[in-house]
Amino acid sequence: MAGFTNAAFREIVRGFGGAGLLATEMVNARGFVWLDENEAxxxxxxxxxxxxxxxxxxxxWDNDPDTMAKVGRRLAGEYKVSVVDINFGCPVRQVTEKAHSGSYLLRDPMRMHAIISQLVVACAPTPVTAKIRLGCSPDNVNCNEIAKVVEEAGAAALTVHGRTAKDMFKGHADWDRISEIKSHLKNIPLIGNGDLDSAEKVxxxxxxxxxxxxxxxxACLGRPWLFAQAAAALRGEPIPPEPTMLEQREVMLRHYQLVIGRFGEEKGTVLMRKYACCYAQGKHGARFFRSHVAKVSTSQQFHSVVDEFFPVVDNQDRATVSS
Structure with missing residues (x-):
């Protein structure tokens, strides 16, 4: 998730446990090559x-097989990552219509095959996986065909988000469609994605x-403990309760320290605004908190807004807003 799943967030998730495989934000392969060639x-x-x-x-992500292979080779060889995943699912216009990448490539299975097959060779023995959507639009659902292409090209697994690119994130993920894809795969695992916002839904x-x-x-952006809850439920164990509001506040502040430790106070504080809004989402007083935290630009301002407006739990164990 671009702009969110950076190293700070991954460290927070890893601290709670439960996630089998963490993933980075999607990286623009062409941009990576430019930075590398210019020693930036x-x-x-x-x-x-x-x-x-x-x-x-x-x-x-990108649409050029050679560029993708070049970056994949570096990731597997120099960075020694566990998996190189290809994003064929991003529906954002900047990626699709402007760069002809992401979910735009669902209309070009042969190009997808070329990208995957070259990456598989370049990254070996590191596995290469792919993430797709059901299709470009509800009138053009071709996920079954694409699934075959992905496997034939040598991918080690396929992840499917249960919406089309045109749907963006509206409506509900179609898990029946996701499930149907399994019969079109021979050996590789199928991973489903969409609307999983509770341990029970997992x-x-x-x-x-x-x-x-x-x-x-x-669903995990404001609830990095969700993976631990889901893992417990899958083991048949009691689902751990949501952290208290005070504990959630401490998680957010820990997250903030990690961000400013990397980017400095000014840039880190601005970046943290969106994370802070995620932590407050769905809580009583969240809108009021968001309106204030969206304006902070210093560490002092951030802590002041959190102290004054972040939702807390009163004696009646209900969410409220401190004053």
Whole structure:
């Protein structure tokens, strides 16, 4: 998830446990090559990748097989990542219509095959995986055909988000469609993605649909403990309760320290605004908190807004806003 799943967030998730494979923000392969050729610092989206714990997947995107292979070779050889994942699912216009990448490539299976097959050779023995959507639009659902292409090209696994590119994130993910894809695969695992925002929904996905794994994305942004809850539920154990509001506040502040430790106070504080909004989402007083935290630009301002407006729990164990 571009702009969110950086090294700071991954460290927070890893601290709670439960996630089998963490993934980076998607990396623009062409931009990576330009930085490398001009001896500039590697993309911020690769921050922490070389040093952090494994397993770890790096997701890359572009539409040129040679460029993708060049970057994949570096990721597998120099960075020694666990998995190189190809993003064929991003529906954002800047990636699709402007760069003819992401979900735009679902209309060009042969190009997808070329990208995957060259990456598989370049990254060997590091596995290469692919993430797709159901199709470009509800009138052009071709996920079954694409699944065959992905496997024939040598990918080690396929992840499918249960919406089309045109849907963006509207409506509901179609898990029946995801499940149908399994019959079109011979050997590689199918991973389902979309609308998994609770441990119970994760368990239901495995019980009701023909998938080998699941991916949690947007739902974890303000709840990095969701993976631990889902893992416990899948083991048949009691689901750990949500952290208290005070504990959630401390998680957010820890996250903030990691961000400013990398980017400095000014840039780090601005970057943290969106994360802070995620932590408050769905809580009483969240809108009021967001309106204030969206304006902070210093560490003092951030802590002041959190102290005054971040939702807390009162004596009646209900969410409220401190004053």
């Amino acid at each position: 610092e590697h993309p911020d989206r690769l921050w922490g990748v070389a040093e952090e714990s494994r397993p770890l997947a790096v997701q890359i 368990v239901a996905a495995f019980q009701n649909y023909n998938v080998d794994g699941v991916m949690i994305a947007r």
